[in-house]
Amino acid sequence: MVRIEDILDRILAYNPNADLSLIKKAYIYCAKVHKGQIRLSGEPYLSHPLEVAAILTKMRLDVVSIACGLLHDTVEDTKATSEEIEKLFGKEVSTIIDGLTKLSRLSFSSIERQAENVRKMILAMAQDIRVVLIKLADRLHNMITLGYLPTDKQRHVAQETLDIYAPLAARLGIGWLRTQLEDLALYYTDQETYQHIAHGIAKRKEEEKKYIEEIKGLLEKKLIEHGLRGRVEGRIKNIYSIYLKMQRQKIDLEQIYDLVAFRIILKTVRECYEALGMVHSLWKPIPRKFKDYIAMPKPNMYQSLHTKLMGPYGGRVEIQIRTEEMHRIAEEGIAAHWRYKEGEEADEREVQRFVWLKQLLEWQRELKDPKEFLKAVKTDLFPKDVYVFTPKGDVKALPVGSTPIDFAYSIHTEVGDHCMGAKIDGKLIPLRYKLNTGNVVEIVTSPKQHPSKDWLKFVHSPKAISCIKHYIRTQECDQALSLGKELCEKAFKKYGLNFYEYLNNPGFAEIAKQFSFKTIDDLLMAIGYGKLSPKQVVNRILPPKETIEEIPKPPLKKEKTIGIKIKGIDDVMIKMARCCLPIPGDKIIGYITRGHGVTIHRADCHNIWRLDSERLIEVNWDKDENLPYPVKIQVMCLDKIGLLSQISGAISQAKANIIKATSKTDLAKKANLLFVIEVSDNRHLQKVIDAIYNIDTVLEVQRIGLT
Incomplete structure (x- = not known):
C-alpha cells in the first residue's frame, strides 16, 4: 500500500512550493471516517483513496485535486x-466531492441510462474537469483490483471501461492512463485472447529487447551525426493495441512484425522535421503511412510526426517524432494544461483544448434522442478524422466520410444552412462527395438554400446532424403553428365565434395552461400536430350551461369508422399503414402525418422506428366496433390441380372474405399464392391460417404487408 509520505514527496517533486497542509488534513479525516472498513481484497479501505491520490500525482495535479482524491468516497x-x-475543507473541495458522489452512482446499462449518465458526466466536466480526472484515477485503481469481484460484475465493469472511460482518457489526451485501462479491460472481457497475446509477447521479449537496443543505438548515432539534440525511446506496444490490429487485419499474433515502436524526442519543431528526413533517408518509408499531427493536431491537441518504414531484417519500424512539450502533452493530456487560478486568462491554444467539451455540452442540450446523443459522443470519443483546408489555409478536422456539408457547418452554422454547392481545386463537386485529407474546399452559398431532410442521409459530423435536425424541427413547429391557427379558425367559426378575438385575449393563455401547455403557441402547435382537437379548446371557452347552436351546414354522409380510439382526439382522419396492415389484437401505435391525419402501424413494424419519435402517439382498438380489416397472407405450397380452389374454400369456411388472389408457380412446381382477405381480428386470422395448414400440400403460411 502506498504511504501518505510517498504522495507528499511526489507532489513536492513537481511542485516544490505546494502547501501540503490541505492534503495532510484530508488524509487524517479520510483515515478517521474509513476506519474499520475493508475492501473485497482484504486490505483496509484507506488503501484505495491513497492509491487514487498516488495516480493523481502521476497526472501532476494540484493540491486540491489530490485532497479530493483522498476524500472522494x-x-x-x-x-x-x-x-x-x-x-472543514472549503467550497471548492466540497463542490468536487459532490460531483464525484453523483458520478459514482452512474451505471451504463441500457441505451437510455447510458445516454443520461454520459450527459451527467459531460456536465460534471464542464463544471470542473478535475471531477472526471479523479473519477478516471478511481476507475483505474478499481480495474487494478477488479479480480476480487464476481465474474459477471468483472465483465460488466470492464466493458463499461472500454466503452466510456478509456475513450474519455484518450479524448483528454492522457495516453498512459488510456493504455492501462484498455489492457486491464481486455483481460476481463476476453481473458483467453489477452493471455494468448501476453504469452506471445513474452516469448519474443528477449528478441524484441535486442532489436529495440539495436535500432535505438542506430537512431541515436544518426541524431549525433546530423547535429540534432534529442533522445530515443523504444517500447513494446500495449496488448490492447495489438489486439485491435489482429481484429482489424484478421491476422494472428505470429503475423504481426511490428510489435515495437520508437519515439524520437527533440527540442524544436524544426528539428522534428529534420529528424523525419533523416529516418526517411535511413530506411524506405511505407506509402500512405505518414501522418503530420504537428501541422494538423488531433482534436485533443496531440502533436507528433508518425511514420512507418521498411527497417532492417525486412521488418517494419514505426517511429513518432515530437518535441519535449508535445511529449508532455501526449502523456499528461489535459492535466498538463490545467490551470485553476482565479481570473487567469487562457491563451488561444488553451481555449482550443476545451472546444470539444463546449461542443459536447451543445449536443447534450440539443440531442434529446438517447441513440442520437450517444452516437454523437462516441463519434467524438473515437475520432477518425480527415483533415481538409479552407481556401485561406485553415485546417478543419472532420470524421471520416464527411461531406462538403459537414465542412460547411464546421465553418459556421449559417454557412451550413445556406450551402448549395462546393468546389475542390476550382471544380464543382456533389454535396454527397466524401472529402479526403488534403482537399482544399470552397463552399458556395445562397440565401435561398436551406437544409433538407435528405442531407441527414449522408452527413457524418455530429454538428451537422444537430444543426440540420434543429432547422427541420423549427420548420415543422412553424408549419404546425400555422395549421393549428387555421384549424382553430374553422372550428371557432363553426360555433359563430371569432378565433382571433379570443387569441388576443389574456384569458386564452389560461386555457393553454389548463391543457398543461406553457404558451399559446405550444397549444396551437399541439393542435397542428393532431395531438389535441380544436373542439376541445372551444369547449373550454363556451359557458358550461349555455348551449350555442352550431351554424347549420348541409348534411354530410357519415364516413365509415375505422375502429381506433386516439387519446385526446375525437375527430381526426385515420388510415391503416399498408406496410404492416394492423388488425384488432395487434399492438399498435399512431403516427401523425402532415395533413393526412394519423397512420396506424403495428408496434413491431420495421418502418415506425425510421419516423420522427416526437410524432408518435398512443392509440387503441375500439372494442365496440366489429369491422372487417384487410390483411395479406402468403401461402407457399406444392402445386397440384385444383389447389387455388381448395385454399379459397378453406378461407371461405373460416368465414373470411377474399378481396384479391394471385398465384405464381416456379420450375420446381412450387406455388406462391398471395391473398388479400378480410378478417375481424388476429384470432380470426389464426383460424384462417390453421384452416389453410390443414391442406396436405401447404408448406408455409405467413402474414405480410401490402407493400
Missing part, C-alpha cells in the same frame, strides 16, 4: 456529509 461510503466537507 467519504460522502458516498461513510457517515460524512457534504456540509461537513465544506465546513
